Amino acid sequence: MGTHNINFSEQFEFTGKVKTLSIVGIALGIAAVAYGFLAGDKVMHERTFANLLLMAYYFACVCMSGTFFLAVQYVAQAGWSASILRVPQAMAKTLPIAAVILVVIISAGLYTHNLYHHWHADGLTDPNSANYDSIIAGKSVFLNVPFFLGRQVVFLGIYSIFSIMFVKFSYNEDLAGGLNAYRKSFKNACIFLVIYGFTTPIFAFDTVMSLEAHWFSTMFGWYNFAAMWVSSLATIAIILILLRRAGYMQWVNNSHLHNLGQFIFGFSIFWTYVWFAQFLLIYYANMPEETVYFYKRFEYYKFWFFLNLAMNFLAPVLLLMDRDNKRTDAKLLFVSIVVLLGHWVDYYQMIMPGAVEEGHNGFGIIEIGTALGFVGLFTFTVLTSLSKKPLIAKNHPLLQESLHHQL
Amino acid sequence: MSDIKYILGSFGDPDEMMHGIEKLQENNISIHDVYTPMPIHGIEAKLGIKRSRIDIAAFCFGITGTCCAFALIYFCAVIDWRVNIGGKPSFALPDFIPIMFELTVLFCAFGMVLTYYASTHLFPGRAPRVMDLRATDDRFVIAVDAKDNVEHTVIDGLLKDAGALEIKYNERKYISYE
Numbered sequence: 253m254g255t256h257n258i259n260f261s262e263q264f265e266f267t268g269k270v271k272t273l274s275i276v277g278i279a280l281g282i283a284a285v286a287y288g289f290l291a292g293d294k295v296m297h298e299r300t301f302a303n304l305l306l307m308a309y310y311f312a313c314v315c316m317s318g319t320f321f322l323a324v325q326y327v328a329q330a331g332w333s334a335s336i337l338r339v340p341q342a343m344a345k346t347l348p349i350a351a352v353i354l355v356v357i358i359s360a361g362l363y364t365h366n367l368y369h370h371w372h373a374d375g376l377t378d379p380n381s382a383n384y385d386s387i388i389a390g391k392s393v394f395l396n397v398p399f400f401l402g403r404q405v406v407f408l409g410i411y412s413i414f415s416i417m418f419v420k421f422s423y424n425e426d427l428a429g430g431l432n433a434y435r436k437s438f439k440n441a442c443i444f445l446v447i448y449g450f451t452t453p454i455f456a457f458d459t460v461m462s463l464e465a466h467w468f469s470t471m472f473g474w475y476n477f478a479a480m481w482v483s484s485l486a487t488i489a490i491i492l493i494l495l496r497r498a499g500y501m502q503w504v505n506n507s508h509l510h511n512l513g514q515f516i517f518g519f520s521i522f523w524t525y526v527w528f529a530q531f532l533l534i535y536y537a538n539m540p541e542e543t544v545y546f547y548k549r550f551e552y553y554k555f556w557f558f559l560n561l562a563m564n565f566l567a568p569v570l571l572l573m574d575r576d577n578k579r580t581d582a583k584l585l586f587v588s589i590v591v592l593l594g595h596w597v598d599y600y601q602m603i604m605p606g607a608v609e610e611g612h613n614g615f616g617i618i619e620i621g622t623a624l625g626f627v628g629l630f631t632f633t634v635l636t637s638l639s640k641k642p643l644i645a646k647n648h649p650l651l652q653e654s655l656h657h658q659l
Numbered sequence: 660m661s662d663i664k665y666i667l668g669s670f671g672d673p674d675e676m677m678h679g680i681e682k683l684q685e686n687n688i689s690i691h692d693v694y695t696p697m698p699i700h701g702i703e704a705k706l707g708i709k710r711s712r713i714d715i716a717a718f719c720f721g722i723t724g725t726c727c728a729f730a731l732i733y734f735c736a737v738i739d740w741r742v743n744i745g746g747k748p749s750f751a752l753p754d755f756i757p758i759m760f761e762l763t764v765l766f767c768a769f770g771m772v773l774t775y776y777a778s779t780h781l782f783p784g785r786a787p788r789v790m791d792l793r794a795t796d797d798r799f800v801i802a803v804d805a806k807d808n809v810e811h812t813v814i815d816g817l818l819k820d821a822g823a824l825e826i827k828y829n830e831r832k833y834i835s836y837e
Contacts, residue, residue, distance in 0.1 A: 528756065535753050538745050575714070658700055 258503055258655070260646040264495070266639040274631040281625010288618045295612045301357070301366040302607035303618050306599050307626035308357045309459055310483070312350040312408065313476075314630070317484030318343025319415040320448055326418075326434075326441035331653030332511055335503055337645055339491050341422055342638035343484070344415035349633055351408035358404060358459070362397065367607060371395045371465035387466050395462055407455050414444045422645050429647040452477050460599075463606030467545045471530035476602075478523035482564075483595040485515045486588035491634070493581045493588075501643055506579040507659040513578030516591060520568035524561075548605040552613070556601045563594030596623060663805045665691065667791050667827040668818035669798045673699050676799035679821035680705055683803065688814060691802040694794035716774045717767050724766025728759040788833040798824075 288300030318340040325333045361367025370388075375381030377389040388395070417440055425433035453473020461472045469475075489512040495501050534542045549557050567590045577583045604613045645651065670676040673695065680702075683690055693706060703710075732755050736742070741749045776782050794800040803814055805828070815826050 528753075532753055532757070536745070538747075573718075575710075 258644070260644055261642050262500065262644065263642055264500055264635065264639045266635045270631065270635065274628040274635070277624045277628020278632065279625075279628075280621050281623075281628060284618050284621020284625065287621070295609060296618075297364075298366050299608050299612065299614070300618055300622075301361045301364075302603055303622040304357045305361060305367055305459075305607065306596075306603050307622050308350070308354040309603075310596065310599055311626050311630055312347065312354045313480035314484045314487050315343045315347040315350045316408075316411045316415070316448075317480045318488070319347060319411060319418065319444070320481065321484065321488065322418045322437075323414070323441035323444045323448070326437045327445055329438070329650070331650035332508065332657045334648040334650040334654035335644055335657075336488075336492060336501070336508060336654070337422065337648065338638065338641065338643050339488050339495075340484075341419045342634045343487070345419050345637040346630070346633045347408075347415045348412040351412050354459075355401075355404055355408060359401060362401070368400075368462060368465075370606065371462060372397060391465060395465060400458060400462075403454065403458055407451050410447060410451070414440060414447075422648075423641060425647045426642065426645060431649055433647075434649050452480075460602050463603060464545065467542065469530050469534070469542070469545070471526055471533075475523070475526045475530055478519060478526050479564075479595050479598050482516060482519040482523055483592055485512060485519060486591040486595075488512060489516065489584055489588045490592070493585045495643075496581065503644070503655055505657065506581075507657045508654075509581060509584050510575070510578045510659050511657075513572050513584050513587075516584075516588065517568055517572040517578070520564060520572075520591065524565040527561075527564075545605075548610070549601055552610055553601045553605060556597055560594065560597045560601060563590055563597060567591070567594065662830045663811070663828040664832055665790060665829040666803045666805050666808075666811060666814055666818075667829060668801045668803070668814075668821075668823040669791060669793065669825040669827065670800070670822060671798065671824050672822065673697075673799050675822035676801060677702070677705065679801055679818055679823060682817045682821050683801070683814070686813070686817060688803060688808050688817070691804045692790075694790060694800040694802065696795060696797060696799070699799075713771060713774060717771050720770030720774075721763045721767040723770075724763040725759050727766065728762035729755060731762075732758055790829060790833060791827065792834065 285300055285304065288296055288303070292300070321333075321340040322337065322344060324330075325337065358367065362372055365373065371391065373383060375383035376385045377392045378384055379389070418437055421433040421437045421440075453476070456473045456476035457468075460476065461468065489509065492501065492504055492512070493509070496504050531546065534546060568587055571583065571587045571590075572578055577587075600619075648654075668679055670679060676693070676695070677699070680690060680693065690706060693702065695702070733750070736754075737749045744754075747754075780788060789795060790802050791798065791800045801818065801823075805811060808814060818826055
């Protein structure tokens with residue numbers, strides 16, 4: 253297509269069916285959570301909290317990986333993505349909201365003893381108590397409530413501040429032009445990537461791995477990083493394809509989709525690599541304190557265990573291997589949705605065995621309702637911030653490279 | 660009938676060369692090939708070159724590697740010499756996967772390199788075949804088959820119009836480093 257007829261002030265209008273549906277989704281989510289809290293007993297409360305944690309974590313991870321995407325593009329000085337940056341920027345702008353929701357859910361679960369009760373209960377660290385647990389006591393220097401919540405707030409706060417900065421630089425660039433904003437974004441992206449690289453594993457250890465505080469795996473952080481990054485890439489691809497179908501962003505061509513498809517393909521394999529690296533070492537060493545993790549998942553979550561591999565490894569590898577499939581928007585959309593659902597399954601069997609008592613897990617109204625609620629919330633918040641500014645960063649110095657992108 | 664086999668239009672600028680390709684194509688003159696010192700975006704589509712099939716070759720080599728690795732470990736660990744490792748069964752598939760993966764990558768990489776060398780005649784002992792030496796340096800060269808396209812003056816004119824710095828007539832297809 254020609255690049256001379258681009259409307260550089262094209263803006264997304266967030267109205268109509270999408271807006272209604274996203275609000276319906278939020279309402280369904282609230283209804284499902286209310287049902288979980290009002291209708292159920294203690295076990296049901298735990299399950300509801302586990303679902304809230306799952307979706308809030310997913311929501312925050314997708315948004316902060318949007319920031320990571322921005323930072324990677326700036327540090328790599330990548331030109332191809334310059335015209336699609338408004339989508340990850342909208343996700344980055346949503347991160348503060350997601351962060352607040354996650355911290356609220358974590359604190360609520362922690363103080364009501366519905367989440368993290370494995371390391372947060374009376375007498376766990378008191379040698380004279382009947383509840384005394386020497387392993388937890390040994391870890392209590394790190395796993396204690398003030399330090400735990402402090403880490404959550406500091407990490408999510410840092411990510412949010414950088415997110416807001418990147419978005420602000422880009423908006424300033426729209427007004428002022430020049431290279432100033434780009435240089436500042438580059439510098440801050442370098443700092444952000446270092447911080448992000450060192451803190452996301454700890455963030456994952458805290459939020460998810462500490463649900464089963466006896467068990468530990470140093471691969472867990474990278475495993476989670478791979479999951480959040482690939483699900484965020486799938487989200488970006490879905491948003492771009494749907495926007496293009498709705499008549500917006502006509503400058504996004506098949507080569508941009510090809511690049512995103514390559515990213516999803518590559519990082520799905522990376523996810524499998526890390527998942528398998530964690531599994532194989534535990535399987536091979538066969539130490540009881542480590543195998544307990546996979547024992548639980550294999551005994552009580554066998555279906556999910558294999559579904560996870562099928563959706564997150566087999567589907568993207570087989571369907572995105574071919575060049576033409578990455579360039580066809582219907583196929584890329586399909587794979588992206590599979591990967592996104594697949595990582596819900598991934599988080600489900602990371603979180604549920606530790607948070608819900610054996611035999612009380614399930615898949616029903618609460619799971620579907622909470623997921624729909626957060627999808628609605630994500631759609632609503634991200635599309636609202638997307639509709640605030642033009643869909644193209646018109647003064648991005650590498651914009652022409654992106655508009656003429658061809659693979 | 661002259662001995663000229665190829666007419667080479669040598670350009671100093673890639674855009675002028677692309678323009679030259681368009682001119683020749685407009686006049687239904689088939690282009691034998693184009694030689695450039697650097698990759699040029701969109702030139703494959705313009706010349707109608709089919710997509711490389713090296714990915715298919717890569718897949719075949721990769722699958723061969725996977726099968727070889729599986730056969731090797733299965734023979735060693737299950738048939739020929741069973742060893743009790745941590746009480747695990749001899750045929751424990753997760754243990755096989757890293758080796759299968761590595762041999763897939765190895766076969767795939769070597770296979771692709773060899774395929775590439777074979778198809779471009781770059782193997783050792785083979786003198787490189789070039790139509791114009793400066794196409795490896797600073798010139799963008801369009802080669803037209805002189806036997807198929809008889810009106811040489813027309814071709815010359817078109818190339819000159821498009822900005823060719825030099826027109827050469829090759830009596831042999833390739834000149835090589837001698």
